[in-house]
Amino acid sequence: MxxxxxxxxxxxxxxxxxxxxxxxxxxxxxxxxxxxxxxxxxxxxxxxxxxxxxxxxxxxxxxxxxxxxxxxxxxxxxxxxxxxxxxxxxxxxxxxxxxxxxxxxxxxxxxxxxxxxxxxxxxxxxxGAVSMTERFRRVNEKLNELRDIPGVKAVALISNRGFMIASTLTPDFDEKVISAIAPSIMRMGLEGLKEMRLGRPRNVFIEGDGGVLVLTDVGERAVLLVVAKPDANIGYIFLEMDNAAKSLEKMLGGV
Structure with missing residues (x-):
């Protein structure tokens, strides 16, 4: 988008x-x-x-x-x-x-x-409003860097309002469903940690039989999502997602 x-x-x-x-x-x-x-x-x-x-x-x-x-x-x-x-x-x-x-x-x-x-x-x-092509090219480059990590299947950047900003999702992923649930999961994590007085969630990690889902907050504007295989190096993915989130937050800064 x-x-x-x-x-x-x-x-x-x-x-x-x-x-x-x-x-x-x-x-x-x-x-x-x-x-x-x-x-x-x-x-x-x-x-x-x-x-x-x-x-x-x-x-x-x-x-x-x-x-x-x-x-x-x-x-x-x-x-x-x-x-x-x-x-x-x-x-x-x-x-x-x-x-x-x-x-x-x-x-x-x-x-x-x-x-x-x-x-x-x-x-x-x-x-800078007529063309933000360069900014979104860099956003996509950052997502592709995450996608190239061994074990990563897909990456998406989703606004907190549920709009897909950019992604490497393949046709077997339902973009509409993912756009809707990712911000909701982050909000649930935020509310849960707030209730337990543990601060804001840095990452949300969900493990299933077929793989893992990792979510990271990108400032107050978006959520970064990574889908990975069960045997992926999750620690390394966390590290790279945190670095990517900082870069993406700057890219999505004021127009």
Missing amino acids: SGMFDFCVFHRDGVCLMHIPAESSERIDSNLVSGFLSAISKFGEEIEEARVKRIEFEGKMVVYEYYGDAVFAVRAAGEFQAEAERLLVELVSALGDDVREKLKSWRGDVAEFEPLKVRAMELLKRR
């Missing part, structure tokens, strides 16, 4: 005024994006009599902000909701008044918004 951000400004009638896609979605039709977001927005206003502020898909989410006849929207991976909301506030603050003013005399030519799009791109680049 990518954490890259998509930014869109559209007129309330669905016309795309500007769209800055994440690299992974650069071929998406901008008018298709704005039309879809506009339809969801109108549904909220007309059916629910309320403005849609956020929509969530499987692993992805979109946050909205209304500004006159314009609607600003940022799409990102679900675990980056806080960053997406902060980015949206910055974009509206930087561009909102100019977009609203331009719409007063607008005659339908979206090219008029090109200078504002350039400003938006500059802001996104300063924030």
Whole structure:
């Protein structure tokens, strides 16, 4: 899963005024994006009599902000909701008044918004939000390093909200199930140790007939999971997971 951000400004009638896609979605039709977001927005206003502020898909989410006849929207991976909301506030603050003013005399030519799009791109680049490809490449490299440890079968990095960030899971693993249970297991461990006054769990270790499951906290944002064979060197895996968790926490730091 990518954490890259998509930014869109559209007129309330669905016309795309500007769209800055994440690299992974650069071929998406901008008018298709704005039309879809506009339809969801109108549904909220007309059916629910309320403005849609956020929509969530499987692993992805979109946050909205209304500004006159314009609607600003940022799409990102679900675990980056806080960053997406902060980015949206910055974009509206930087561009909102100019977009609203331009719409007063607008005659339908979206090219008029090109200078504002350039400003938006500059802001996104300063924030490092247009492309986080390098960051997620390093995340995947770190997971692959763990995967290469003898006896390790699979590795996954899962947000505490239950979204898969990255993994080396093979098709015989159910990604949805693993994404759901890993944070829950860590929470149970946290509650159990808290009750016994033993502090926060560093690792959770579960042994079964066919192998072992090891979980490590990655700060407050994610859980690192390793599935290993029964004869794997668990002590070495613990050591490498702790080191990887420290690196991954920095990689997943503020956008």
